[in-house]
Amino acid sequence: MAIDRLDGRLIELLAEEPRIGVLEASRRLGVARGTVQARLDRLQAQGVIRGFGPDVDPAALGYPVTAFATLEIKQGQGGDVRAHLATVPEVLELHTTTGRGDMLCRLVARSNADLQRVIDRVVGFDGIVRASTAIVMENAVPLRIIPLVQQASAQTPYRP
Amino acid sequence: MAIDRLDGRLIELLAEEPRIGVLEASRRLGVARGTVQARLDRLQAQGVIRGFGPDVDPAALGYPVTAFATLEIKQGQGGDVRAHLATVPEVLELHTTTGRGDMLCRLVARSNADLQRVIDRVVGFDGIVRASTAIVMENAVPLRIIPLVQQASAQTPYRP
DNA sequence: CATCTGCTGTGCAGTCTGCCCAGTGAATAC
DNA sequence: GTATTCACTGGGCAGACTGCACAGCAGATG
Numbered sequence: 001m002a003i004d005r006l007d008g009r010l011i012e013l014l015a016e017e018p019r020i021g022v023l024e025a026s027r028r029l030g031v032a033r034g035t036v037q038a039r040l041d042r043l044q045a046q047g048v049i050r051g052f053g054p055d056v057d058p059a060a061l062g063y064p065v066t067a068f069a070t071l072e073i074k075q076g077q078g079g080d081v082r083a084h085l086a087t088v089p090e091v092l093e094l095h096t097t098t099g100r101g102d103m104l105c106r107l108v109a110r111s112n113a114d115l116q117r118v119i120d121r122v123v124g125f126d127g128i129v130r131a132s133t134a135i136v137m138e139n140a141v142p143l144r145i146i147p148l149v150q151q152a153s154a155q156t157p158y159r160p
Numbered sequence: 161m162a163i164d165r166l167d168g169r170l171i172e173l174l175a176e177e178p179r180i181g182v183l184e185a186s187r188r189l190g191v192a193r194g195t196v197q198a199r200l201d202r203l204q205a206q207g208v209i210r211g212f213g214p215d216v217d218p219a220a221l222g223y224p225v226t227a228f229a230t231l232e233i234k235q236g237q238g239g240d241v242r243a244h245l246a247t248v249p250e251v252l253e254l255h256t257t258t259g260r261g262d263m264l265c266r267l268v269a270r271s272n273a274d275l276q277r278v279i280d281r282v283v284g285f286d287g288i289v290r291a292s293t294a295i296v297m298e299n300a301v302p303l304r305i306i307p308l309v310q311q312a313s314a315q316t317p318y319r320p
Numbered sequence: 321c322a323t324c325t326g327c328t329g330t331g332c333a334g335t336c337t338g339c340c341c342a343g344t345g346a347a348t349a350c
Numbered sequence: 351g352t353a354t355t356c357a358c359t360g361g362g363c364a365g366a367c368t369g370c371a372c373a374g375c376a377g378a379t380g
Contacts, residue, residue, distance in 0.1 A: 018212040050215040052178040094301035097294035134257035141254035
């Protein structure tokens with residue numbers, strides 16, 4: 001669980017230029033190739049790096065509208081609602097949050113009009129009492145992780 | 161902007177097994193390597209695939225607590241607030257949403273106690289009038305994109 | 321009918337990966 | 351104090367992959 005400076009720099013490097021391989025990374029970091037390989041294996045084994053899946057932009061797929069919906073759930077219906085929402089492709093993410101039976105989900109749609117259809121489909125389920133939706137106008141800070149990685153790794157220096 | 165079945169299957173394949181290369185992908189998809197290479201180039205050029213950055217798990221970094229905060233912003237202070245929040249590593253994401261001066265941000269913290277520190281730092285800024293926070297208890301549906309890719313690509317069959 | 325675009329199948333040189341090994345230095349254990 | 355363990359270094363090797371190029375072919379377009 002301890003992430004040192006070398007791990008941090010490696011993750012930053014991979015985030016900036018995912019195409020570089022282990023060899024090039026070892027050159028940039030100034031360490032042996034085996035070291036980078038071992039670090040990478042460890043980071044993946046520990047679950048720090050989940051994978052290197054393609055980062056797909058919903059807007060480029062034709063879904064430029066993003067919204068967040070807060071759902072109020074009937075007591076004991078959480079599991080059913082969750083299963084229901086999992087079947088809706090436009091639901092990109094779903095969290096259960098503090099508060100009685102509340103959920104928060106991220107939606108995308110083809111247009112504002114299409115968002116109505118998505119919301120109807122989302123809330124058209126018995127366990128959902130009420131929903132309030134906030135449409136995203138601007139993604140001021142896109143999903144990021146590097147600053148956190150830097151903060152987490154800054155504490156542990158690299159001692160070769 | 162048109163994503164056909166082959167593009168969709170390629171993205172699915174890369175999402176499942178990011179380590180496979182162009183050659184292996186072409187074998188699995190039953191098309192020529194050059195085709196996969198061309199599709200991949202096009203998807204990236206179009207912005208459908210933003211990149212292949214490492215998918216880092218904040219929990220594994222020592223930040224297991226996630227929360228969403230809704231911020232009410234003073235008129236005309238949006239830019240300043242945005243700049244302020246961008247300096248906080250624990251702010252993973254920030255959106256401006258419909259409603260007068262509202263923003264929604266995703267936070268992580270080392271613990272519930274630490275979340276208080278993060279929130280204090282987030283709201284300790286002049287432009288923010290009020291904040292309400294919802295702590296995530298369970299990530300019922302982790303951020304996903306494949307179902308949307310399937311839906312978007314299902315409409316356009318692959319015609320070789 | 322001519323053109324254009326996208327896919328196929330092939331080839332080649334350069335590079336990288338995955339794996340192995342011996343040696344070294346530092347921290348830890350006995 | 352000495353032995354052990356661990357991580358890193360630097361090197362080597364066979365196999366595989368990438369990036370690039372080319373000609374042929376089929377369907378769509380004007």
